[in-house]
Amino acid sequence: MTYLSSDLWWWPYLFILIAGWLSTDVWRFLGVALGGRMAEGADLLVLVRAVATALVAAVIGKLVIFPTGALGTTPLVLRVGAVAIGFAGYLISGKRMIVGIGLAEAVLCGGLLLGF
Amino acid sequence: MRTDTGRRSIQRRRAWFLRGMRMAFSLPGFILVSSFVGFAALAKDAGVTAAQATFMTGIVWALPSKVVLVGAILSGATLPAVALAVALSAIRLMPMVMALVPEIRDRQTPRWVLYVLAHCVAVTSWVLAMERVKLVPRPMRTSWYAGLGFTLIVVNMLVVLAVYAVADTLPSAVSAALLMLTPMYFLTSLWGSAREKAGYAALILGMVLGPLFHMLTPEFDLLAAGLTGGLLAYVWHRLQRRAATV
Incomplete structure (x- = not known):
């Protein structure tokens, strides 16, 4: 009953419909149904x-x-450092997402270039 | 006479629909696209095919829920556990829709239109709509929001497809950078959208408890971390408020 447990082509789609679509749109539809009525x-x-x-x-x-994939081959220290520095930049810049994301990416890529 | 006014109103709706579409190509829209690039890289790593990821993008839409969905798929969780985790991540869509509906509804708006538009509700389109909808004449608001919401969905479905097409040819440093987009996007957007201190507490607790529960109970790591972290943050919020009133 896991996502990858069946070879049937439609199983992942059924999985997404139940665990993804139903689990999210039920709340959106309830929001329309209750809109304005619930305090x-x-x-x-x-x-x-x-x-x-x-x-x-x-x-x-x-x-x-x-992490999985390519990020999984990078050192833990570099990943945590990139996130911490990026987040600090985000806070210092007055909560600008672009700064936070850009700084974290710069630290990660810089570290990889320097051969970490 | 009547057909003439009918045609004019359709033209007016089309114009506002197009204005909504244009709204999708803005800075928040651009940030969303970059986070979908990250999502596609993540989904590909989890063993989700291009067609499945594109389908997921259109049918689930809310990125946090999709990231939880893919995260749970990676953990090898079973269907009921995954559905529960995604549902818990998506409850907040309900108050968001409840807040948006009175803003875009007109007295004549049919109910089915609201149900269709509700599917577009996710953080980016919701924030944009709550900010800008006041500049749109009320009878045109549903058309405008449809233009904004569905454009965002379709554009990001194409983005996911495009990333799958080129992902294998990318150097591993670029792939690593793409996979870093999702955590940074959510860390900053969740911190920015927190309404009360409980939000900050939940964010920090969740980040620590996620990896911790992953080592203890990998199959239920997200559910356990979400419920424990959320409840602890809530209890802390209550205690703090009581301390403030006493």
Whole structure:
């Protein structure tokens, strides 16, 4: 029952439909159905946002610490350093995403060029 | 007479649809494209084919949910666990849609139009729409948002296809740089969109707990890290607020 567990061509698409489409559009459609009718439960929304943020953050952490493919062949120190420097640049520049992403990429590529 | 006004209103709708399309080619749109480049590189590494990744882009659309989907596929999680993790990552779409609907709806707007447009809701189009929709005449807002939302979807489906086409010919340093785009995009966009301190706490906790739970329980790492990190951040938020009021 995993994504790659079947050789049937349609299995991945069914998997995406159930785990991807249904799991996301059900919330969008509920938003239309309830639009304006549900009072904003501020506290519940904080919890919802916190769980969603932590879930995506868990993926971020995994992508940096246990990456796959070409990023997996780079040293851990370089990856963590690139993310830390990029994030510091983002904060110092007044939360400009372009600066954060550009700086992290520059450190990573610079490090690889220098033969890390 | 009536057909004449009908034709004029269709022309007007087309003009606003095109203006919405143009809105997709802006700085936020460009940043989104670069993060889809990163997503395509990630999906390819996870063993997802070009057709599947393009299908995923159109049908799921929200990038955080897609990254969780691909992350869970990489962990070798089973269908129910993956569906639950993606659903938890997507709950926040509901309040986003609830906030957007009153902005774009007209008294005559049919319900099905709202359901179709809701599919376009993800961070980028939502932020752009909430920012700019006030400049659009109310009866034209659904046409404008359709132009913006569907253009973003189609453009990024093409971007995913293009990355798959060239990925194998790229030097490994470039591939590594592309794979770094996704974590940096989400780290900065989540930090920037956090409404309260609980958001910062959840972000930091999740980043630490993700790799930690990956070593403990690889199949449920995302679910465990998301629920634990989110709950801890929420409890911290409650305690802090109580401390502030006492």
